[in-house]
Amino acid sequence: xxxxxxxxxxxxxxxxxxRAVDGIDLRVEEGQIFGFLGQNGSGxxxxxxxxxxxxxxxxxxxRVAGVDVIAQPAEVRRRVGVALQEVGLDELQTGxxxxxxxxxxxxxxxxxxxxxAAELLEVVTLTEAADRPxxxxxxxxxxxxDLACALVNDPRVVFLDEPTTGLDPITRDAVWRYVQxxxxxxxxxxxxxxxxxxxxxxxxxTVAIMDRGKVVAEGSPAELKARxxxxxxxxxxxxxxxxxxxxxxxxxLEGVQKVLRAETEVAVYLPNGAAAVPAMVRLxxxxxxxxxxxxxxxxxxxxxxxxxxxxxxQTGEGAGGAGAAAGTKLAGGAP
Amino acid sequence: xxxxxxxxxxxxxxxxxxxxxxxxxxxxxxIPLFFYVVTVGAVGSVAREAFGVSDYKGFQLPVAVLQGxxxxxxxxxxxxxxxxxxxxxxxxxxxxxxxxxxALGRILADAVKAVVLAVLILALALLYGSGFETGLPGMAVLxxxxxxxxxxxxxxGVAIALKTGSPQAAQAGFIIFFPLLFxxxxxxPIEIFATWLEVIARMNPVTYVLVGMRTLVxxxxxxPALLKGGAATAGIGALTLSLTVLAxxxxxxx
Numbered sequence: 261x262x263x264x265x266x267x268x269x270x271x272x273x274x275x276x277x278x279r280a281v282d283g284i285d286l287r288v289e290e291g292q293i294f295g296f297l298g299q300n301g302s303g304x305x306x307x308x309x310x311x312x313x314x315x316x317x318x319x320x321x322x323r324v325a326g327v328d329v330i331a332q333p334a335e336v337r338r339r340v341g342v343a344l345q346e347v348g349l350d351e352l353q354t355g356x357x358x359x360x361x362x363x364x365x366x367x368x369x370x371x372x373x374x375x376x377a378a379e380l381l382e383v384v385t386l387t388e389a390a391d392r393p394x395x396x397x398x399x400x401x402x403x404x405x406d407l408a409c410a411l412v413n414d415p416r417v418v419f420l421d422e423p424t425t426g427l428d429p430i431t432r433d434a435v436w437r438y439v440q441x442x443x444x445x446x447x448x449x450x451x452x453x454x455x456x457x458x459x460x461x462x463x464x465x466t467v468a469i470m471d472r473g474k475v476v477a478e479g480s481p482a483e484l485k486a487r488x489x490x491x492x493x494x495x496x497x498x499x500x501x502x503x504x505x506x507x508x509x510x511x512x513l514e515g516v517q518k519v520l521r522a523e524t525e526v527a528v529y530l531p532n533g534a535a536a537v538p539a540m541v542r543l544x545x546x547x548x549x550x551x552x553x554x555x556x557x558x559x560x561x562x563x564x565x566x567x568x569x570x571x572x573x574q575t576g577e578g579a580g581g582a583g584a585a586a587g588t589k590l591a592g593g594a595p
Numbered sequence: 596x597x598x599x600x601x602x603x604x605x606x607x608x609x610x611x612x613x614x615x616x617x618x619x620x621x622x623x624x625x626i627p628l629f630f631y632v633v634t635v636g637a638v639g640s641v642a643r644e645a646f647g648v649s650d651y652k653g654f655q656l657p658v659a660v661l662q663g664x665x666x667x668x669x670x671x672x673x674x675x676x677x678x679x680x681x682x683x684x685x686x687x688x689x690x691x692x693x694x695x696x697x698a699l700g701r702i703l704a705d706a707v708k709a710v711v712l713a714v715l716i717l718a719l720a721l722l723y724g725s726g727f728e729t730g731l732p733g734m735a736v737l738x739x740x741x742x743x744x745x746x747x748x749x750x751x752g753v754a755i756a757l758k759t760g761s762p763q764a765a766q767a768g769f770i771i772f773f774p775l776l777f778x779x780x781x782x783x784p785i786e787i788f789a790t791w792l793e794v795i796a797r798m799n800p801v802t803y804v805l806v807g808m809r810t811l812v813x814x815x816x817x818x819p820a821l822l823k824g825g826a827a828t829a830g831i832g833a834l835t836l837s838l839t840v841l842a843x844x845x846x847x848x849x
Contacts, residue, residue, distance in 0.1 A: 312689060313689075313848075314685060314688065314689070314847060314848075315848065316848045334691055334693075337689055337690060337691050338691040342689045344682060344685060344686075346682040347682065348681055348682025348683045348684070348685055348686040349681065349682075349683055349686070350608070350612075350678070350681070350683045351681065352611075352612050352615050352616070353608070353611070353612075357608075357611075361604060361608055362686070362690060364600075364604050365601055365604060365605075365687065365690035365691070365692040366690050366691050366692075367597065367691060393615075406686075409686060413690075413691075
């Protein structure tokens with residue numbers, strides 16, 4: 261299958277010391293939904309900005325939709341659609357005017373741009389509000405209009421940088437349904453950064469995890485979860501001291517592959533979690549560190565993220581895996 | 596051709612934006628008209644005896660026109676910072692339009708607005724009793740010169756806006772104009788200036804733009820003065836366009 265996006269050694273330095281993106285190699289096949297996960301500051305957005313020609317790479321190569329981003333940036337822009345993290349709209353124009361202008365700037369005739377705008381307004385259910393100034397739109401309406409702008413040139417590759425951040429669950433779901441529909445029915449490739457791991461798990465064919473400018477894991481969500489190869493027992497304690505005591509005790513348990521602690525939470529990775537729970541409870545009693553909550557679960561992308569980066573992914577409201585503590589660094593390691 | 600079309604589309608968008616915020620344009624018109632009326636009221640009656648200017652209303656007319664053009668021209672920078680801060684600038688930069696069109700669309704819109712304002716100032720000045728030696732053809736040349744000056748001058752605000760993204764800094768475009776205007780023969784002919792001020796005024800490009808425009812109003816067709824004004828405008832334009840291109844490159848391809 262042809263590559264929609266391919267990078268080799270892609271690097272971006274800001275000044276001599278800040279290595280925002282550190283020689284990443286990515287390969288996204290045509291027709292995929294590619295999820296790009298990482299903390300704030302991990303280099304996701306810088307990567308998107310380089311791939312969409314808003315930033316010039318310091319080193320390395322990148323091809324998007326078959327075109328070199330450094331040698332032919334204008335041609336790349338012609339072939340891709342982009343919705344950046346911040347919704348960028350002219351609030352004095354109406355939704356219809358924003359879309360029509362966007363289409364014309366992509367080279368459509370006035371008539372074709374008007375028709376395309378009407379079609380997209382219908383798709384993002386903004387037809388009724390189309391002739392009102394954007395400044396009167398709600399956050400969700402603006403996000404939908406922004407998404408429509410990214411599709412105005414009928415792109416083969418679409419970059420969505422945190423497209424659902426700040427959206428209510430219903431609008432978020434509608435956006436994802438539309439992304440899936442475009443991907444399934446028209447073969448559009450999506451490169452999306454997201455902080456919602458459950459959504460990435462559900463939607464993305466392939467996921468890459470970025471940490472401190474490097475890709476630290478890549479594969480399908482199922483593959484990545486299978487790499488953990490264990491169950492996860494997530495425990496919550498009344499205080500940090502108890503959690504630390506529990507961490508030390510649980511590390512001695514037979515079969516445990518890894519114990520990680522984040523403040524009052526401890527995650528234990530082991531092959532047969534259900535069988536080990538009684539012994540685990542005994543050990544905690546002996547250590548004087550009873551758990552307030554114990555959850556046995558199959559690995560999630562959050563567990564994968566935790567294992568490869570050492571910390572949970574910073575998440576917004578209602579997102580992320582169970583027990584995910586926002587941006588907390590975990591201590592610990594294999595016993 | 597793509598660049599011309601994109602520039603035009605963005606010019607129309609910027610003009611539409613002005614129509615939707617008329618209060619901004621009222622302020623742009625008020626300042627030069629206020630200074631025009633006040634200056635003529637204060638100095639007009641003694642201008643003939645003091646420095647031999649019989650039509651002081653005409654003498655001040657190009658000052659008001661330039662002041663209006665500079666005020667309008669600083670709007671491009673300010674509007675550009677709004678686009679930058681809202682993220683709309685990047686949305687436009689992600690289209691296949693040449694990126695220079697993003698700056699030129701704004702600049703061209705300001706030049707059009709400066710001409711509309713100049714027509715208003717001219718009409719009011721004529722009603723107020725100003726003469727105009729070169730008649731209708733001269734008025735057309737005055738408007739053309741205004742268009743050129745606004746085109747050249749708005750590059751300062753746009754370049755600052757692109758470089759800094761800061762509305763406060765972008766307004767410096769207008770602030771810079773005041774020393775340039777006051778170091779030109781704004782209130783009196785250059786011949787009566789103190790030597791040090793005359794030396795500075797003769798190095799100031801705004802002097803030549805102003806004097807060129809003024810000859811159309813008070814003297815008649817003075818081709819050398821008009822050519823010098825045109826050359827000064829072209830010089831300002833070359834400088835500001837270069838700065839704009841550099842700032843644009845810096846913003847979209849850091």
